[in-house]
Amino acid sequence: AQTVWGYDSDNGPERWHENYPLAKGDKQSPIEINSKDVKHDSSLSSWHASYDPGAAKTILNNGRTCRVVFDDTFDRSVLRGGPLTGAYRLRQLHLHWGSSDDHGSEHVIDGVKYAAELHMVHWNPKHGNFAGALKQPDGVAVVGIFLKVGNTPKPEMKRILEEIDNIKTKGKEAPFQHFDPSILFPKSRDYWTYHGSFTTPPCEECITWILLREPIEVSADQMAKLRSLSKNPENEPVIPLVDNWRPPQPVKGRIVRASFK
Numbered sequence: 001a002q003t004v005w006g007y008d009s010d011n012g013p014e015r016w017h018e019n020y021p022l023a024k025g026d027k028q029s030p031i032e033i034n035s036k037d038v039k040h041d042s043s044l045s046s047w048h049a050s051y052d053p054g055a056a057k058t059i060l061n062n063g064r065t066c067r068v069v070f071d072d073t074f075d076r077s078v079l080r081g082g083p084l085t086g087a088y089r090l091r092q093l094h095l096h097w098g099s100s101d102d103h104g105s106e107h108v109i110d111g112v113k114y115a116a117e118l119h120m121v122h123w124n125p126k127h128g129n130f131a132g133a134l135k136q137p138d139g140v141a142v143v144g145i146f147l148k149v150g151n152t153p154k155p156e157m158k159r160i161l162e163e164i165d166n167i168k169t170k171g172k173e174a175p176f177q178h179f180d181p182s183i184l185f186p187k188s189r190d191y192w193t194y195h196g197s198f199t200t201p202p203c204e205e206c207i208t209w210i211l212l213r214e215p216i217e218v219s220a221d222q223m224a225k226l227r228s229l230s231k232n233p234e235n236e237p238v239i240p241l242v243d244n245w246r247p248p249q250p251v252k253g254r255i256v257r258a259s260f261k
């Protein structure tokens with residue numbers, strides 16, 4: 001039987017292309033960003049998020065990540081500006097993390113792997129619905145925020161981490177309301193942007209990536225909390241949900257632009 005994709009040796013990123021041929025495309029994500037190859041683009045405007053806290057609905061452990069989903073049936077929580085044309089609707093946010101603090105992010109910056117990377121997935125309503133947007137090069141925009149372990153953890157991460165105990169195993173879902181994810185943004189709005197793909201199958205190349213330069217801080221305990229999630233369903237042997245990151249993919253001549261000098 002076809003093994004469902006995952007992050008283990010028998011179903012991990014090196015084998016995704018067997019069932020998802022796009023995984024071997026020329027515009028795959030994540031990538032390694034080297035500052036010396038980045039092009040400062042003074043024409044890049046700043047990005048703006050206007051999120052309605054009431055749009056937050058539930059938090060879910062889908063066995064691959066922990067995901068918060070939002071009501072995206074109208075322009076309720078949107079991202080504008082930066083490299084984007086028009087308003088993109090916030091659909092979900094999720095994280096990638098490692099089995100220890102020295103790795104876990106998907107994008108790697110000048111050789112630095114962060115402990116985790118938070119993604120806010122938005123889609124372009126001009127394409128009708130999310131499924132339609134997946135098929136367009138300007139269909140999706142993902143804001144990536146790096147998480148580093150420090151001793152002045154950002155209190156705003158607490159809300160997500162407090163819910164972890166209610167979604168320990170695959171398939172567990174809990175209400176997650178009255179949450180404005182823009183509280184997670186760092187102070188600086190500096191970002192890198194490039195064109196790439198989902199970092200999970202089906203790996204469609206429909207994403208405008210907006211990676212924030214300034215990481216946010218989490219505590220070692222908060223990272224341990226994230227690592228306490230399991231990828232197995234309830235009442236099955238415990239398999240820790242860790243190392244759910246895809247390694248950097250070939251840049252293949254793509255230009256990474258920076259909004260800052």
Ligand SMILES: NS(=O)(=O)c1c(F)c(F)c(S(=O)(=O)CCO)c(N[C@H]2CCc3ccccc32)c1F
Pocket residue numbers: 062064065067094119121142197198199200201202
């Ligand atoms: N790093 S990332 O931003 O590329 C990215 C993920 F890493 C990730 F895990 C997910 S998922 O939905 O939790 C699991 C895969 O469906 C999605 N969800 C997307 C991927 C494709 C798809 C299809 C339907 C609904 C959501 C998604 C995702 F966009």
Ligand SMILES: [Zn+2]
Pocket residue numbers: 094095096119199
């Ligand atoms: Zn992601």
